[in-house]
Amino acid sequence: MEAMFEELIRLWKKRNIAGFSCADRESARQKILEMIPQNATIGFSGSVTLDELGIIRELASRGNQVFNPYLESLSREEGLEVRRRATQADYYLASANAVSQKGELVFFSGLGNRTAGVAYAKNLIVVCGINKLTPDLDSALKRAREYATPLNCKRLKWNTPCLADGICRKEICLFPEYRRMCCQILILEADALPDRMKVLLVEESLGF
Numbered sequence: 001m002e003a004m005f006e007e008l009i010r011l012w013k014k015r016n017i018a019g020f021s022c023a024d025r026e027s028a029r030q031k032i033l034e035m036i037p038q039n040a041t042i043g044f045s046g047s048v049t050l051d052e053l054g055i056i057r058e059l060a061s062r063g064n065q066v067f068n069p070y071l072e073s074l075s076r077e078e079g080l081e082v083r084r085r086a087t088q089a090d091y092y093l094a095s096a097n098a099v100s101q102k103g104e105l106v107f108f109s110g111l112g113n114r115t116a117g118v119a120y121a122k123n124l125i126v127v128c129g130i131n132k133l134t135p136d137l138d139s140a141l142k143r144a145r146e147y148a149t150p151l152n153c154k155r156l157k158w159n160t161p162c163l164a165d166g167i168c169r170k171e172i173c174l175f176p177e178y179r180r181m182c183c184q185i186l187i188l189e190a191d192a193l194p195d196r197m198k199v200l201l202v203e204e205s206l207g208f
């Protein structure tokens with residue numbers, strides 16, 4: 001695994017993506033806390049990986065202002081507005097659905113806040129466990145569509161064709177009959193800005 005991470009980090013270097021290898025979730029959490037100044041504002045998109053790290057809670061408890069659109073107290077409109085503000089925070093945190101060993105990162109998004117934050121936030125930190133690695137872009141897209149998204153639909157109980165059996169039927173996954181989760185797909189191959197994007201590769205399974 002070490003060699004695989006090293007190769008990805010090497011590939012990313014010329015694509016303006018700074019990669020870091022972390023032995024476990026604890027070292028990833030510490031790395032993020034070191035990277036982000038205490039007075040920085042934080043945006044993020046919903047992610048089991050980030051939940052398992054407990055990093056959003058920790059950043060909020062040490063005083064970082066966090067734009068959290070997932071609070072139950074928010075109305076739909078308020079939640080959408082907080083998502084917009086989150087993409088404009090100083091730092092945006094997310095996880096990829098899949099990472100190709102050739103270097104591409106794949107992000108699926110329903111509302112588009114995740115793709116917007118990942119594509120254009122001022123500073124981006126992406127966390128990925130080893131379970132997200134795939135051999136190439138085709139298998140990364142397949143993983144995101146046929147594995148990660150159906151599990152997310154199940155977790156959030158979204159009414160989609162894949163909810164019951166985990167099989168994607170994107171041809172019929174349309175409104176208003178269904179609440180399609182994967183509306184947008186972002187394939188990130190490189191970053192134009194040299195210091196914007198950091199990816200933490202964690203040597204344990206995180207999220208799905």
Ligand code: SF4
Pocket residue numbers: 145146149150153160161162163167168169170173179180181182
């Ligand atoms: S397109 Fe629809 S059925 Fe297919 S994975 Fe996405 S949400 Fe599920």
